[in-house]
Amino acid sequence: MINLSQHNSGLAPTSPSTGGGRGEAGGGRTSLVVLGGGESGVGAAILAKKEGYDVVLMDEGSLKAGYRSELEAAGIAFLEGSIDGEKLLAAAEVVKSPGIPEKNEWVKKIRAKGIPVISEIELAYRHKGDSRIIAITGSNGKTTTTSLIYHICKVGELDCALVGNIGYSFARQVAEDPKPLYVCEISSFQLDDILTFRPDVAVLLNITEDHLDRYNYQFENYAAAKFRIMMNQLPTDHFIYNEDDEVIVNHLKHNSITANQLPITMKKEVAKGAQIKDNELQVKTGNEPLEMSVYDFALKGKHNQYNTMAACVAGSTMDIRKNKIREAVQTFSSLEHRMxxxxxxxxxxxxxxxxxxxxxxxxxxxxxxxxxxxxxxxxxxxxxxxxxxxxxxxxxxxxxxxxxxxxxxxxxxxxxxxxxxxxxxxxxxxxxxxxxxxxxxxxxxxxxxxxxxxxxxxxxxxxxxxxxxxxx
CATH class of the missing domain: 3.90.190.20 (Mur ligase, C-terminal domain)
Known part of the structure; x- marks a missing residue:
């Protein structure tokens, strides 16, 4: 373990800066504690170190050897097997890994003291610069749809990265290999702790009962977490959602949507968005419609028709040519561990x-x-x-x-x-x-x-x- 006293001088609390670790009160660096040492937490620590935060990572469990080596090589202080309560509760801000529930005793203490808690995707968003984000959430189909959108973007020759809940953490990618576009799979746990995170394109596939143990067995709490994906969007952004999902439609009635709405459906005609009728897909996002047969989709099954619709609409918002979207949909290979x-x-x-x-x-x-x-x-x-x-x-x-x-x-x-x-x-x-x-x-x-x-x-x-x- 790196000696905390050697690497964390100046860990006394300072005002958290909104734009990075250097714009702080009193000349010191913003003190940031990363709670949790998995891919998300280590990625957040690497980005925080690069951006000049006074960062320490803590995990009540043991770190994987690879993550431990990374932290040591980067000169990032860390503590495993226990939590340093004094340093944790002196932090200006805490990045909480998505796997840590609110009922965790340290999280309760952080909340009680009023220390701001953010997710790793929030930290990454602060430092992404002018890059664009396509963010995908939903109870089912997230990984498939995210991977298909990434494939569409790559076939469309966009310089992009696949990040989030699917592999590399968003923060790690921003720190080590920034891209003009990020295609990001996002879970409800990650959305729980965003403040300013705003995707240029938000995709909400469906909302069905899941993770209720993390939401006090209240389905409404879980659904509300999913809807946070578009809470900061502007009229210039796009919100793609499943209009055939009753839970989404009911929540739309109670949420003010400022983004450009692009519904996907198999049950009605839409003026914009996408629809499948008589086994034919039509994508309408303002340009000339994209049309193709569902029999040409590489992904089979009705649920994958919704995933493919969402991905095609997302690709269309990136101004990718129709023939490239069609090619990508036909050439996409199924994912490991997913059918x-x-x-x-x-x-x-x-x-x-x-x-x-x-x-x-x-x-x-x-x-x-x-x-x-x-x-x-x-x-x-x-x-x-x-x-x-x-x-x-x-x-x-x-x-x-x-x-x-x-x-x-x-x-x-x-x-x-x-x-x-x-x-x-x-x-x-x-x-x-x-x-x-x-x-x-x-x-x-x-x-x-x-x-x-x-x-x-x-x-x-x-x-x-x-x-x-x-x-x-």
């Missing part, structure tokens, strides 16, 4: 949908299935309502294989509908699913739950699943 075909073993297809960490994601996965399905699901339940997928389970699923440390809620929900088998790891789950399948069936791992009971994250879960399939 990812793994192998066909003795006539049984195995599909990895580990990124489905909530019930609605699993609903979308099942909706796109065309073969009799053995469904592997389970993990950390986040207040799931399994009745949402009951009809699809009855229609498409022949057996459910549970994979988790506590499978009781899933067993109770479906034991009278289909056979339910309980397992406690990926290898046993794959073997049980294969035993329940016959040639012509599909085994779909779409857990509807978080992964932290048995796995490091959803990527680890998906990788273990794929390895188990390959070992059959």
């Amino acid at each position: 990812e075909p793994v192998l066909t073993v003795r006539g049984v297809d195995f599909i990895n949908d580990s990124k489905a960490t909530n019930v609605n994601s699993t609903w979308y996965a099942l909706e796109s299935m065309t073969k009799p399905t053995v469904l592997i699901m389970g993990g950390v339940d986040k207040g799931n309502d399994y009745s949402l997928i009951m009809e699809l389970i009855q229609e498409k699923v022949k057996t459910i294989v549970c994979m988790g440390t506590d499978n009781s809620k899933i067993e109770a929900a479906f034991k009278d509908v289909v056979p339910v088998v309980s397992t406690g790891n990926a290898e046993d789950a794959v073997k049980a699913a294969f035993a329940a399948a016959v040639p012509g069936d599909a085994v779909l791992m779409s857990p509807a739950c978080a992964s932290f009971d048995l796995f490091r994250n959803y990527e680890d879960r998906g990788t273990q699943f794929k390895n188990a399939v390959k070992n059959l």
Whole structure:
């Protein structure tokens, strides 16, 4: 660990500057504490150091070796395994990593003292310069849509970076390799702590129940967090939203939208935005409309038609040529861990949908299935309502294989509908699913739950699943 006393002289509180770490009262540097040492926190610390803040990173857990080495190489003070309460509560501002909930005792103390708390994307926004931002949020489809927009921008020859909840932190990218355009996936947790963050293009895909454990089990609180993505937008900005989503439409009635609204829909005609009618996509953003058949979309399934619509509208706001958008939509490859075909073993297809960490994601996965399905699901339940997928389970699923440390809620929900088998790891789950399948069936791992009971994250879960399939 870097000796804090050697690297944090002048950590006494100063007034936080709005434009960076150097414009501070009394000649000292703005003291900034980064709480949390994952990708988001380390990225924030690297940017803060570059911008002249007096920064220290703290994490109650242990840091990954790679992150520890980065902080040491950058000369950034850090503390792992504990929190220095005196320094934390003397900070002018705190960057809170999105994984840390409000119920955390240190967060409560920070709030009680009135210290401003911001997210890493807020810090990155302050220092992005004149660069533009396309920001994407929603309960389902964020990663797919963000990746497709990035692909459209790259095919359209724009100099851009893919950041946020999808890989590199936004702050790290701004610090190490700034770009004229950032395509940014954003979660509700990141939106909770923005102040001035304003995307040039905001995309709101859908709002369904998720992460209710972080919002006092109040769906309204979660929906309000999603709507923060456009709260600072100006009339020159664009707001792309799903007009077929009842929750979004109801919230629009109670939110003042100043940005240029570009709805996407399959249920009506729109003067601007995008619509799909009779399997034909029309994108209208003021220029000549873009038209193409949904059969030419690389992404299949009704939910991906909404994702593709949103991505095409976002690309159109960047003045990317129609033929380039069309080419990108046709050439996009599916993402790892998102309805990812793994192998066909003795006539049984195995599909990895580990990124489905909530019930609605699993609903979308099942909706796109065309073969009799053995469904592997389970993990950390986040207040799931399994009745949402009951009809699809009855229609498409022949057996459910549970994979988790506590499978009781899933067993109770479906034991009278289909056979339910309980397992406690990926290898046993794959073997049980294969035993329940016959040639012509599909085994779909779409857990509807978080992964932290048995796995490091959803990527680890998906990788273990794929390895188990390959070992059959």
